[in-house]
Amino acid sequence: MRLTRYFLPTLKETPREAQIVSHRLMLQGGMIKQQQAGIYSWLPLGWRVLKNIERIVHEEQERAGHIPLLMPTLQPAELWRESGRYDAYGPEMLRITDRQNREMLYGPTNEEMITDIFRSHVSSYRDLPLTLYHIQWKFRDEMRPRFGVMRGREFLMKDGYNFDLDKEAALHAYNRHMVSYLRTYERMGLTAIPMRADSGPIGGEDTHEFLVLAETGESEVFYDDRVTGLKLGAREVDYDDRAEIAAICEEFTTLYARTDETHDAAVYEAEVPEAHRRVGRGIEVGQIFYFGTKYSEPMGAVVQGPDGRQVPVHMGSHGIGVSRLLGAIIEASHDDKGIVWPEGVTPFHAGVVNLRAGDGDCDAACAAIEAGLAARGLEALVDDRDARAGEKFGTMDLIGLPWRVTVGPRGLKDGKVELTSRRTGEAEEMSVEAVIDRIA
Numbered sequence: 001m002r003l004t005r006y007f008l009p010t011l012k013e014t015p016r017e018a019q020i021v022s023h024r025l026m027l028q029g030g031m032i033k034q035q036q037a038g039i040y041s042w043l044p045l046g047w048r049v050l051k052n053i054e055r056i057v058h059e060e061q062e063r064a065g066h067i068p069l070l071m072p073t074l075q076p077a078e079l080w081r082e083s084g085r086y087d088a089y090g091p092e093m094l095r096i097t098d099r100q101n102r103e104m105l106y107g108p109t110n111e112e113m114i115t116d117i118f119r120s121h122v123s124s125y126r127d128l129p130l131t132l133y134h135i136q137w138k139f140r141d142e143m144r145p146r147f148g149v150m151r152g153r154e155f156l157m158k159d160g161y162n163f164d165l166d167k168e169a170a171l172h173a174y175n176r177h178m179v180s181y182l183r184t185y186e187r188m189g190l191t192a193i194p195m196r197a198d199s200g201p202i203g204g205e206d207t208h209e210f211l212v213l214a215e216t217g218e219s220e221v222f223y224d225d226r227v228t229g230l231k232l233g234a235r236e237v238d239y240d241d242r243a244e245i246a247a248i249c250e251e252f253t254t255l256y257a258r259t260d261e262t263h264d265a266a267v268y269e270a271e272v273p274e275a276h277r278r279v280g281r282g283i284e285v286g287q288i289f290y291f292g293t294k295y296s297e298p299m300g301a302v303v304q305g306p307d308g309r310q311v312p313v314h315m316g317s318h319g320i321g322v323s324r325l326l327g328a329i330i331e332a333s334h335d336d337k338g339i340v341w342p343e344g345v346t347p348f349h350a351g352v353v354n355l356r357a358g359d360g361d362c363d364a365a366c367a368a369i370e371a372g373l374a375a376r377g378l379e380a381l382v383d384d385r386d387a388r389a390g391e392k393f394g395t396m397d398l399i400g401l402p403w404r405v406t407v408g409p410r411g412l413k414d415g416k417v418e419l420t421s422r423r424t425g426e427a428e429e430m431s432v433e434a435v436i437d438r439i440a
């Protein structure tokens with residue numbers, strides 16, 4: 001992609017409304033535009049990252065055996081009256097009426113609707129286990145929308161729902177979600193720690209939140225610092241193996257890690273040696289719940305069990321804050337010059353700076369690099385603007401692509417271009433072919 005043909009409206013000045021670095025960098029980097037409080041347009045660069053995050057979420061959910069579908073954003077009030085949540089939910093719910101005066105709402109979550117789908121089509125235990133999920137926009141009329149996409153009113157969430165015959169099977173679904181989430185966050189370059197949480201308004205028994213440590217996080221967290229060293233890594237996991245999945249969950253949840261909502265000072269001091277105690281802040285990037293028959297009972301989501309009796313299914317719901325993740329990743333990965341994208345989510349794999357746009361050799365070398373990367377499935381953003389080198393380097397540092405290739409007439413005379421790593425700043429001269437090999 002050539003920058004002169006792209007749409008990257010970067011800002012020179014520091015936006016006054018941004019209180020945290022991720023919000024500032026997303027505005028300066030031309031990734032989002034606020035349309036109303038907590039409601040954003042995703043400009044092309046931001047949209048690319050959002051799509052990459054969605055793709056990783058889909059891949060890991062499908063790997064765990066969970067099935068994608070898509071439910072609408074608008075939901076009928078009647079469904080929520082069945083569960084009793086229409087009145088209970090409060091002012092965070094955006095309520096709408098259509099021209100026939102039918103009451104609707106913009107979904108803040110989808111337990112009721114997915115339960116309705118389930119009860120309409122499933123009636124036998126033979127169709128279980130079943131986990132359905134979607135990635136869809138949600139609306140919550142947050143009291144204090146802030147920090148950009150971190151606490152929006154309209155935001156993108158992955159929400160998944162498991163349906164199982166009994167509690168044991170539902171807890172396996174819970175564990176499957178925990179492991180698939182760990183892998184999802186790791187692929188985005190994040191360390192997200194599962195912390196025991198409070199069940200809150202969804203109500204439930206078992207629940208963990210996933211927190212990314214960051215000074216700007218809204219939750220206070222208390223943990224054993226050894227928990228930050230745990231990694232799933234490249235290990236193969238069999239999502240059907242209950243014991244194996246449960247063992248991974250135990251590995252990641254045994255060391256003390258809780259938010260202020262569930263923190264217990266006595267347990268903390270008893271379990272965590274003083275040298276390992278840490279108090280900090282974290283960003284909630286996901287949460288998993290087991291809530292049993294809370295919705296299946298009032299809404300009549302029952303199946304015929306092996307013994308012929310009708311039983312309400314055991315359910316859970318599991319969410320990932322897809323749009324919030326952009327903010328969380330930037331909070332975790334930036335420097336004073338701008339964003340440093342992890343490879344897994346970067347909007348382009350490399351930025352190519354043409355120091356003399358219009359010069360035949362420079363243009364040809366840039367085109368060769370772009371084409372060579374494309375042949376390997378990688379995308380480059382070529383800065384072919386008529387601008388000073390400093391400005392071009394500044395833009396590349398701001399938008400944080402993992403590699404910068406600098407192409408200029410002087411180097412090209414010796415057949416060389418310069419490859420610079422955004423993360424380390426290390427630079428090396430090499431041929432066009434070598435650059436392509438190194439990035440790929």
Ligand code: ATP
Nearest residue numbers: 149150151152155157284285286287319320321324
């Ligand atoms: P929070 O405590 O931050 O208000 P929540 O606990 O109300 O979040 P959940 O119902 O658990 O949110 O939703 C699942 C995920 O959706 C959260 O873990 C979070 O990552 C994301 N999320 C929730 N509210 C917002 C929001 N207003 N803007 C962006 N993402 C959000």
Ligand code: MG
Nearest residue numbers: 092140142200
């Ligand atoms: Mg909330």
Ligand code: MG
Nearest residue numbers: 200209284287
């Ligand atoms: Mg929360």
Ligand code: MG
Nearest residue numbers: 209284286287
């Ligand atoms: Mg939550």
